[in-house]
Amino acid sequence: MDDLEGDFLLEVNKYKRLFHITNKFHSSLDVDILIGELFITLQEVYPDFSYYLLLSQDTHSHSDLPIIDLEYDGENIAAINAYVLGIVQFEYSIVDKHVILYAPLKGRQGIYGVLQVIAPNTAEFPDMEVEFITLLAGSAGSALENAQLYQQSRRAIADLELINETSHRLNSNLRLAETMTFMSEQIISSFEAEEVGFFLFSQDQETIKVLPGSTTYFFTKQARIYIDYIKEKIQKGNEPLFIGDITLPSFKNIKSFHSIIAIPMIQSENLKGFSIIMHQTPYFFSFETFKLLQSLLHHSSLALTNSMLREELEKLVITDHLTKLHSRKFLDEKIQNSMKKDEEGTFILIDIDNFKEINDTYGHQIGDELLIQVANLIKGNIRGNDVGARWGGEELAIYLPLVPLDVGTTIAERLVEKVSASSTPHITVSCGVSYWNKESLDSYKYLFKRADEALYLAKGTGKNKVVTQEDNIKVS
Structure with missing residues (x-):
């Protein structure tokens, strides 16, 4: 067998491998498995190369795999261009005698990252290798897109089920304390919040009452700095707050919270109160969590208001208007x-x-x-x-x-x-x-x-x- 025939067979085997890995990609909707298969293929085909996966969304924890964040304001211009333009980019190093290829992981709806391949001891990538890596990256991008769309649909279904279950339970004439306790349990379970609080404004909007169902932390003096801070912000803008990393003065040796989401409770365009969820870890809550909590409280606000109005009415029925003694x-x-x-x-x-x-x-x-x-x-x-x-x-x-x-x-x-x-x-x-x-x-x-x-x-x-x-x- 001459060298030409040998090279031809190597190329055939390589593309057979590409066909095989593409089938594997599209047979799984698990992002972790897809990324793992991508690196296995790279190691088999290019055992002498180095490679990294630059992902645009750091949603995976692969401590054992060469995955890094794609920094949009970083110094790696070639990687950014590959991601933004969707075109393979090259970077050459005469001193280190290597060439780097950046191939976008492209799907139909967007680009999900960049595959970085470093070829040592060469001045230029062979065209056949560029084509193969481009096809591999494109196949991986398409499979990642399908997997992420599937996971998004699963999350959307889970979110709708959460909202539906919560709304159904809250509309079953629970007492106010039961309503707020149920809401608190749902939020802690679904969002992994460390503290959950519900607050009701007085008629003059000057003072607030901590509602039952709030976690015990919000009934302590240490919580006042967070409650007062959020109260002032909510009153100024009547808008939800999504805070990734906040540092407020805290008591010595007392835990401090950095991640905060606060949602106003509005009835008939009037600010009635607000809810807070908090976590000590900075940037713990995602933007999806923020939007879901908004939606959950929006769908639950009528039931919460009805519980409060029902108990106010009951109080009026059993209370003498003048003396405030019982009837x-x-x-x-x-x-x-x-x-x-x-x-x-x-x-x-x-x-x-x-x-x-x-x-x-x-x-x-x-x-x-x-x-x-x-x-x-x-x-x-x-x-x-x-x-x-x-x-x-x-x-x-x-x-x-x-x-x-x-x-x-x-x-x-x-x-x-x-x-x-x-x-x-x-x-x-x-x-x-x-x-x-x-x-x-x-x-x-x-x-x-x-x-x-x-x-x-x-x-x-x-x-x-x-x-x-x-x-x-x-x-x-």
Whole structure:
């Protein structure tokens, strides 16, 4: 076999290899596998050459492969020209005695990188090698494009599923705390955020409230610097924020966050609040994450608003407008539920003494202010699970679940003393106290009747005092 025939067979085998690798490229939609196959082929065909893959998007982690970022503002003009123009470029080095070929990885819709091949000990690439490497790079570019389009479609489907699932769940009449907790869990799971916060502006836009469902970090003092910074930015522009690397003053030995996305919550063109996700690593969130979070919150905003409005409405229904104590209906339900499941409870009925004379003397506005004063004293003298309520007119009430009569009487006496000592203009109140326990048959109706009778006795025997159901029995 002469040299010419041998070279011919080598070329035939090389192009057979190209055909084989092209089939391999297009049989896989895994970008990692495609890149690995490209380097295997290069090593087999050009064992004496060096090669690098310059990718325009650093979306792959190949610590064992010669892949580097394609720097658009770098000094490698030949690589940039190959990428921008889509034409093979050459770079010659007389000193180092090598030539470098840059072949674009070209698909139908764009160019995805540049293959750099370094041929040592030569002044010029043979035309046959240029053609082969160009075809190889083109085949790899086409396969990379297909794989990336496939992965993009998979991501788009996953994003739509996330939005659909979240919207469906949020529109199932969840409570506000449940709604925000679900949103927080979805965001942490989908975006790998370290901290997630939801914030609601006050009516004057001056203060903000951290909503339930936010991660615990946002309820700490350390978070205020981030919350205040984002609050100011959101209020200025009403626009989403995508921050890749921010450095704010932080507490010593306390973690600081560099990657931040903040999305305003807007209802009827009014800024209602905002959400924040954060990560300590700079540039952790991608622009795709930013757009997806925007879309997710946009589709969820109606459900979030409905949850807030529903709870505001419920609060109005169970709250007296003037005193901000609970309504009579709410109190009735709480007492009846307590009498079914608790062991005991104390009921206090409160009446402002001489209230008609106060209204006649000072006017109804002062009368309302005095009702508010007494209501505030009630709120300051009961626990979180106790219930203070507007009973009707100038009558107020307190229910103390799991509290015995003597303790309830002490609370009522303390309230009588505080009203007399601190009200302006000066007023007094009278209290009737009743009690129930599991040991005797009782009902809500008779519990109220005993308190009402004790109150009647208090009013008729000097006012500004507390009378219990036991005192009333002794008098009777």
